[in-house]
Amino acid sequence: MSKEAHEAPTRCAEQLRLNSDLVRDAGARLRELAPPFAATLARGSSDQAAAFGKFLLEIYGHTPTLSHAPSTGSLYHATSPNFRNVPLIAISQSGKSPDLLAAAEEAGAKGALIIAIVNDANSPLAELADIVIPVYAGPENSVAATKSFVCTLIALMHLVAEWSQDGALLAALGQVEEVLTKAANTDWTGVTDMLTSAGDMFVLGRGPTLAIAGEAALKLKETCGLHAEAFSSAEFAHGPMTLVGEGDPVLALAPLDEASTGLNERLEDFAARGAKVIAAGRAQDVSSAECTLPTATDCHPALGAIAQIQSFYALANAVSLARGHNPDSPPHLNKVTRTL
Template sequence: MIDHRDERIATLMAREAAEAPGRCEAQVTRNAGLMRQAGQRLRALAPPFAATLARGSSDQAASFAKFLLETRAGIPTLSHAPSIGSLYHATSPRFRGVPLIAISQSGRSPDLIAAAQDAQRQGALVVAVVNDEASPLAAMADICIPIHAGPETSVAATKSFIATLVAITHLVAEWSGDEALGEALPVVGDTLRAAAAADWGEAVPLLRDARTMLVLGRGPTLPIAGEAALKFKETSNLHAEAFSIAEVAHGPMTLVGAGDPVLALGPTDPARAGLRERLEDFRARGAQVIAAGHPDDVVAATLALPSRWEVHPVLGAIAQIQSFYGLANALALARGRNPDTPPHLAKVTRTL
């Protein structure tokens, strides 16, 4: 147990999250040539669809890749379950000529490696997004994209997740030829530094005693909400579930009553349509609504969090998770937990 009264204890999680802006800034420069070549190769491939392969936080990054590929490159993208290849050896032959984006910080999870190998045997082009360039997944990939996050010791992934989102954004910008997205990347370091400095600590008293909550997002922020919900579970033993802002009214909203917390990570692109009205609905139920996003939307919240709403919507979504990690760290400490060593979890999950 950690005494949260020791203000801003320098947990590994906090220190590693603070490294993300500099790591991502350097990554964009270091990977420029690689990303240009990968984008050209993938455009020439002209696949009918793409697929992702990941687990845990990396699977949230995979959902981010799906959003970007479908909205920026016009490429339908599916999530390929690792067990299809690792247990059933049933990867479809229709994967021939299809990019399989395998995302893993360690690059050493046996099921991901086996699934990637099975897809490769069917003719898939394996694109590995990894932190460890010496890993088996990196070695077998047709295209290896290092995220350059540096060593990460805390079980709760932070900088590696952010760096993965930036690498995926860079890849899709080159693949799709999205000039606005490409032009936004050089300022990613400054954007993330400002997000890291944003204090979301006012949310801690509203969440300290919570037992369950919803985390909402849509478009580019839905995967961010998924990662936030996962981190609440991992680091604070708080049962949090992520839902789309558009879908939450189809059932899950009935779970929320007076005093229950709801965290809304609002997008600033067209997906923000209807967000203010949805937050007002939750407030009318007596919920404690904590929200980040466009000022016109978060005005309906109980607590509006500072966020980079004026930047490119994709970078704004990445910035939200940078700010969130500070909240997750502070909340874990306030609940008497060590975010670096969640019980029953390990840095590398060896699923078969």
């Protein structure tokens, strides 16, 4: 897991180079199509990537985006005929999950434009897609997806940048290797002891970091056996706040845009309750945290969010080992999940 996570920056740079013409053409095709909305299709870590894609599409592409549940097509065969000429972005590391294949095929039969973002460009999902965007993560032997997840986020960022022609997002693509390499070499493992004996915890994000929080919480469950739940820092006050008490760990992944509004006040509330608050972000947004984690703050908010998960993976690996787990082979899990 650790070795593969550290490969991500180089893999992402190579992906951007290899996909340059392909994604530019895909962006032009999508602008010409001018769909009323877009949809995503994914499970697991790929679904967290899809949530990141939804943020990018809605904020920078100004395109409403829904999450198309795989079972809608694979079990219920209830895909709407209104999918005609709507991009359905199907995301899968393996491209082999039966439910994703069935749902994508069902949507395609209803007229959807299937865009497959996959690590295996020869997979069944790629074969049925109209547009295939390989992420070029290379073989990933650890069950826990790391480099394939980061590469998928970059592929989504690339696609939305070309589709929207957003100048700042396009410019940020040129910083990917530099920012992610620095993030991969940024040490977050100093807070390992705070999580080694934890029974449960919360991971907070908002805007560009909400999906990153979701992926971090999933990895803590998957590799560390730690019951971690992700929430929007804005939504957390609507009920879950009552669960935070003395000694409870909270990891806050602060965004680099307007979504950080009010976060530090929320962290103050946690600290007043005696919670162990760990946070990454700009100093003014996380000054109330007990421990602050170094992270990129001088880059595009989308890239800054990706940098946070890049740094987080080493922490997840360290916590897993400290808790007596094998991060490469979590119990009861397989690399390809064949949900029906």
